[in-house]
Amino acid sequence: MIGSSSNISKIQAGGGRITLSSHGRKVWISELSATYPLKLLSPQLSDNGVAIVYALTYGGGLVGGDCIELSVNVESDAKLLLLSQGSTKVFKNRLYQRLASVQNSAHASLNSESPATLQKMEFTISSNGGLFLLPDPVTCFRSASYNQIQTFHASKDASLVVLDWVTSGRKSLGENWVLSRYYSVNEVIIAGKRVAKDVMLLENNESDSRLNRALAERLAPFSCYATLILRGPMVEETIAQIAARYGCISVMQRKAPEDLLWSLSPIGSDNENGVVIRVAGKETEIVKNWLKDTLSSLEQHIGVDVYRRAFV
Amino acid sequence: MDDDDETYLLLLLSDSNLPTGSFVASSGFESYIKHGFGGTRDDKSNGTDRTTTFMSDSISAYARSALPFVSDAHRVVRGVTTGEDATIEEDIDDGGDSKSEGYPEGYHYLRKIQELDDLYDVMTLNHVTKRASKSQGVALLTLYSKGFSNPYSATSTVTSTMTSLITRYKTLVRAERTPGHLPICWGILTGALGLTLERSLYLHIFLHARSLLSASVRLNEIGPYNAQQILLHVSRGIIKTEVERCKDLRTGINLRTGINMSMNLESEDPGFLHEGPANTWPLGEILAARHDLQHSRIFNS
Numbered sequence: 001m002i003g004s005s006s007n008i009s010k011i012q013a014g015g016g017r018i019t020l021s022s023h024g025r026k027v028w029i030s031e032l033s034a035t036y037p038l039k040l041l042s043p044q045l046s047d048n049g050v051a052i053v054y055a056l057t058y059g060g061g062l063v064g065g066d067c068i069e070l071s072v073n074v075e076s077d078a079k080l081l082l083l084s085q086g087s088t089k090v091f092k093n094r095l096y097q098r099l100a101s102v103q104n105s106a107h108a109s110l111n112s113e114s115p116a117t118l119q120k121m122e123f124t125i126s127s128n129g130g131l132f133l134l135p136d137p138v139t140c141f142r143s144a145s146y147n148q149i150q151t152f153h154a155s156k157d158a159s160l161v162v163l164d165w166v167t168s169g170r171k172s173l174g175e176n177w178v179l180s181r182y183y184s185v186n187e188v189i190i191a192g193k194r195v196a197k198d199v200m201l202l203e204n205n206e207s208d209s210r211l212n213r214a215l216a217e218r219l220a221p222f223s224c225y226a227t228l229i230l231r232g233p234m235v236e237e238t239i240a241q242i243a244a245r246y247g248c249i250s251v252m253q254r255k256a257p258e259d260l261l262w263s264l265s266p267i268g269s270d271n272e273n274g275v276v277i278r279v280a281g282k283e284t285e286i287v288k289n290w291l292k293d294t295l296s297s298l299e300q301h302i303g304v305d306v307y308r309r310a311f312v
Numbered sequence: 313m314d315d316d317d318e319t320y321l322l323l324l325l326s327d328s329n330l331p332t333g334s335f336v337a338s339s340g341f342e343s344y345i346k347h348g349f350g351g352t353r354d355d356k357s358n359g360t361d362r363t364t365t366f367m368s369d370s371i372s373a374y375a376r377s378a379l380p381f382v383s384d385a386h387r388v389v390r391g392v393t394t395g396e397d398a399t400i401e402e403d404i405d406d407g408g409d410s411k412s413e414g415y416p417e418g419y420h421y422l423r424k425i426q427e428l429d430d431l432y433d434v435m436t437l438n439h440v441t442k443r444a445s446k447s448q449g450v451a452l453l454t455l456y457s458k459g460f461s462n463p464y465s466a467t468s469t470v471t472s473t474m475t476s477l478i479t480r481y482k483t484l485v486r487a488e489r490t491p492g493h494l495p496i497c498w499g500i501l502t503g504a505l506g507l508t509l510e511r512s513l514y515l516h517i518f519l520h521a522r523s524l525l526s527a528s529v530r531l532n533e534i535g536p537y538n539a540q541q542i543l544l545h546v547s548r549g550i551i552k553t554e555v556e557r558c559k560d561l562r563t564g565i566n567l568r569t570g571i572n573m574s575m576n577l578e579s580e581d582p583g584f585l586h587e588g589p590a591n592t593w594p595l596g597e598i599l600a601a602r603h604d605l606q607h608s609r610i611f612n613s
Contacts, residue, residue: 194434197431197434198591199588200594201590202592213368213369218593219594225594227594249602249605251347251606252607253345253346254346254347254348257348257349261599262598263438263599263601263602265437265439265601266439278594279598
């Protein structure tokens with residue numbers, strides 16, 4: 001890449017930057033850079049104001065000690081769909097970093113005895129822009145330890161669709177919530193004011209109390225949990241549809257839990273700040289189909305072909 | 313405060329006649345049962361298991377999300393009595409402009425409490441839990457100003473500063489300029505009364521457990537004697553474990569300057585990430601939020 005070094009910030013190992021610019025009805029990716037083990041791909045598409053970027057890791061997963069830092073800037077009037085390719089698999093901690101890694105200052109601050117995995121993403125969405133973050137779920141394998149911090153700085157009239165979901169492990173190996181730690185933060189800041197900070201922590205605790213409830217027992221019978229945040233002009237209609245559906249639900253005494261459960265809460269007290277939806281399903285597939293169906297009205301903003309790439 | 317004073321306070325605060333509004337809250341238990349969790353209702357012996365299971369998960373989750381806020385609010389209010397700058401800020405919420413000024417020296421108690429309150433509000437996205445939290449929170453403030461302030465003898469400067477602070481905070485809550493959430497108000501109340509932090513945390517979780525068992529009796533899950541049996545023999549271990557686990561957690565707000573440390577992640581030790589408030593029971597969250605979807609219900613949350 002040609003350019004003066006003063007324009008291009010240094011990127012740490014596992015670092016990445018995406019900038020999506022727009023002019024008139026055209027959008028283009030003015031910056032797309034990533035260092036190992038992060039990889040960013042953007043397919044060429046016919047333009048309707050939307051760009052797609054796939055964020056992947058070499059080897060298809062994260063291992064203990066990996067530190068990914070991604071900075072995303074969606075400029076005015078631009079729309080970005082950020083996806084992954086397959087579930088983000090998190091392998092358990094191990095003592096040594098990847099051999100091909102470049103020393104990263106963030107590594108030094110992590111506990112070197114059993115380094116956890118950290119993914120940090122910072123998003124800025126400008127006026128009338130839209131961010132559609134629809135990755136596959138995170139799957140923590142046995143004893144894995146995973147931290148994820150996502151911060152969203154949005155303008156007053158920007159739109160956000162943020163999906164953050166996690167599954168119970170590799171069913172084929174009988175893994176049922178046997179991760180060591182899963183920690184995920186989603187912080188939403190609108191016009192400089194923080195409106196939401198969702199912190200989810202799942203861990204297998206040692207407990208000497210008489211009722212020692214394992215994580216799997218507390219989350220049963222569901223093997224997939226999702227959090228979905230929606231706000232902004234582009235999702236108003238979607239929110240209205242979902243709210244109408246929610247309003248029709250009436251729960252009578254049940255003998256056993258349903259296969260999928262979901263809840264809807266407004267963010268903040270006025271209508272300006274969107275909603276948070278939580279979903280739990282007995283199978284990841286059930287949750288995926290629900291999400292795909294529920295968010296289908298987004299097609300009018302990003303197009304049918306583009307939407308089809310999500311929830312594959 | 314000597315042991316006698318403390319004991320008397322504990323007796324007072326654990327009185328079930330205390331007007332706190334917790335009577336109408338089931339902490340999501342009614343919804344849990346309605347949605348078919350914890351086994352069928354046909355088997356009578358299920359009630360005990362279902363109650364103790366739910367109680368264990370609920371206490372664990374509530375402690376992790378609320379106790380850091382009780383701790384920090386308690387700390388702020390204790391600052392009034394320990395001789396820090398005892399002036400109360402005059403105008404704390406002038407449309408947000410004051411937040412961009414530099415922080416003057418000394419403590420600004422109301423602003424700090426408000427920051428804690430706002431943080432709890434944005435971290436608790438479950439609207440049903442929020443609703444219950446706000447109604448119980450303001451009840452505690454009212455309890456202090458109408459029930460615990462002393463009309464019988466001359467009060468010290470500190471006590472009248474405290475009363476003034478709490479009355480002002482209650483006014484802000486009524487004016488909807490601050491949410492007035494339960495964990496923060498509990499921290500304020502117990503800090504104002506002079507209860508130690510450790511006792512305050514323990515009592516808060518004890519009351520949560522007791523309230524849950526009371527709800528269980530009213531939901532016909534267990535009988536009143538069984539409830540006492542559980543409270544004495546089962547709850548105690550859970551309460552102790554969870555308070556022990558969460559007693560050193562903080563919210564991340566720097567109580568000196570009001571800057572939220574967790575906003576500044578660059579220079580931060582990722583170890584901090586594990587030390588703050590968090591939601592540890594997503595299933596409980598969903599069921600609590602769905603409370604209002606029940607066709608018929610006897611509790612408000």
